[in-house]
Amino acid sequence: MTTTTTPRAAALPQTDRDTARDLAAAEYATLLAMVDAFSEPDWDRPTDCTAWRVRDMVAHVAGAAEEACRLPVLLRHQVAALRGMCRGDGVLVDLLCQAQIADRAGLPDPDLAADLRRWAAGAPDGRRRQPALLRRTRMPAFAGLRPGSRMAYLLDVIYLRDTWLHRVDLHRATGVDMPVSSAEPEVVAQVVRDLDLEWTGPALVLDLTGRGGGRWCVGTGEPVAVVTEDAVALMRLLSGRSDECVLATDGDPSVADRLRATRVVF
Structure with a gap:
């Protein structure tokens, strides 16, 4: 990790x-x-x-x-x-x-x-x-x-x-x-920013792949896991649209469960 x-x-x-x-x-x-x-x-x-x-x-x-x-x-x-x-x-x-x-x-x-x-x-x-x-x-x-x-x-x-x-x-x-579009990296980054501003769980590294992807630390302290997911799929999950995410996790698996239950305003 x-x-x-x-x-x-x-x-x-x-x-x-x-x-x-x-x-x-x-x-x-x-x-x-x-x-x-x-x-x-x-x-x-x-x-x-x-x-x-x-x-x-x-x-x-x-x-x-x-x-x-x-x-x-x-x-x-x-x-x-x-x-x-x-x-x-x-x-x-x-x-x-x-x-x-x-x-x-x-x-x-x-x-x-x-x-x-x-x-x-x-x-x-x-x-x-x-x-x-x-x-x-x-x-x-x-x-x-x-x-x-x-x-x-x-x-x-x-x-x-x-x-x-x-x-x-x-x-x-x-x-x-x-x-x-040229907007996609900024859109995704701002969603992850909002996720981090409200996150109360253990720290994790979020590695988003595909269009608009990037890699960020979410949460305070030493990360306990790296979670990898397609950026568009995670945006749909966080918006409450649907859950087709795998949330492949290297580290503490409970972080993925917490992430799956989280929502961000769209």
Whole structure:
């Protein structure tokens, strides 16, 4: 078990606004290439987000991009979601997604693809331009983010992570090729950073292979195991999508069990 000179994931800096803008543009470009390759039947296929078909997922991503470009739309969706939450209709993030999808319920599939393209063009700069005061604002607990998170975390980390994981979902649903984007290493690294910031178990070395992979130390103290896994498979596990992970472990096997039960916000 080799663990020397492995960097601590929690020591990674949070993605900055300029990097987030550039990586979001790359993610949207690869997403649009995938959507352009959909066949007519693809739009109605189920996804790993079991309440959503492919078109619902595309509508959600388009709606989130529009919110970055149009403040009145964002405020309208937030008010609707907060009212729904007060009525007990669900949690904030799910109700925001419902509002995004409802806005696009009447769009034909080709128009939905065009709608995504329209808002994806402006969303990276729209998020990057948010003022420093807003970016420093602490997010309320009901937002469902990591405790202590500020708005910058949502703008620069979560939206990028969400778009990337939905590309994985769309690839699995349709079989359309998922192009590699320049954002993938940063997306994976930030997920592992969040994992480490909340990790309370024994220290381990996480060796992620495949696209977006890397090697980090998670937890405080001397690592008791090295866990090796495909990066995309682990991201799906941590998101709660599904568990196809092997979590090959060199060392204490209980670490893998603890990792398998852990979730990170996407």
